Amino acid sequence: MAPEVLVAIAIAFAVVTGSNDGGALIAPGLRVPALSVPVSLGILTLAVVAFPLLISTVVADTMLNSIVTADADGTTALAIGFIASVAVAAVLTWMSLPTSLTLAVIGGIAGSGLGMGLTVGWGSVLRVLAIGMAAPVVGALLALLGAWAWRSFRNATYLSTVRWTHMTAFGAQCIAYGANDGQKMLVLFLAAGVVASDGPAEGTTLDWWAYPVIAVAFAVGTALGLPRAARSVGNGILSTRATHAVTAEFAAATAVLGSAAVGAPVSMTQSVAGGLLGAGVHESYLRVRWRVVRNLATAWVITLPASFGAAALAGVVVGALTG
Secondary structure (H helix, E strand, C coil), X not given: CCHHHHHHHHHHHHHHHHHHHHHHHHHHHXXXXXXXXXXXXXXXXXXXXXXXXXXXXXXXXXXXXXXXXXXXXXXXXXXXXXXXXXXXXXXXXXXXXXCCHHHHHHHHHHHHHHHCXXXXXXXXXXXXXXXXXXXXXXXXXXXXXXXXXXXXXXXXXXXXXXXXXXXXXXXXXXXXXXXXXXXXXXXXXXXXXXXXHCCCCCCCCCCCCHHHHHHHHHHHHHHHHHHHHHHHHHCCCECCCHXXXXXXXXXXXXXXXXXXXXXXXXXXXXXXXXXXXXXXXXXXXXXXCHHHHHHHHHHHHHHHHHHHHHHHHHHHHHHHHHC
């Protein structure tokens, strides 16, 4: 597949990622009078490009190399997988079932690889899925612990504590996203570089122009998706208060940074949702809107097999046409 086509798909995917993920990361903090939306968006966008630029692209490298081989056919499979993931996420969003793009991408790449008759790294797929399934559970447990810790701060400086804690937690969450989930936006840019250079995938780096392009596309998508995210995640799981938001942010950041340390992509939106659930359950299970939780869980369960099936079918068609 031509590198220009891969770049075009990558830009569209970055916009969709901002709409799906960026809004979900900012939405819980809207209840905290500390960071304005433009400032929050700026911090998040900076983290998305700064971490892979300055520190590591290990999660993007995992997605590029470990499921299918990043050769000529492999890059085509990657493109099909990303397109299928966007299509599935769009349908589920239209059905008011916001989902995890990370699950969709993993399923899409594996499905397209299978459909095209390529060797699929099933061990890597299962490892990523196992860690991904654990992330929201870990987020919920960490949020329960964090919610208990808040009791010691209920004094005269409570509001001030909430504000600076939110700024710290949101910053940690942004770093975690840049270190892990946000790196899925880099994969097709890296694949385009592999095709353009006609060299090995190992050691491939992004061209300088890719970073501002990713930043702009992600920021635009986040601005577009924030209102929906505020309804579904920010205030859908429970009537979110400031302490709920901060607790969920810290819990999600911890869970996702742990996954980044082992190079496994994991959904930040799932971790944030788990954190909000844990914060709500800590007060009372009656505070949680279980219908919304059920809808989110349904979307997560549907996402991977749906993207896998759609991408596998597309892979069969493409394989037949090019074979």
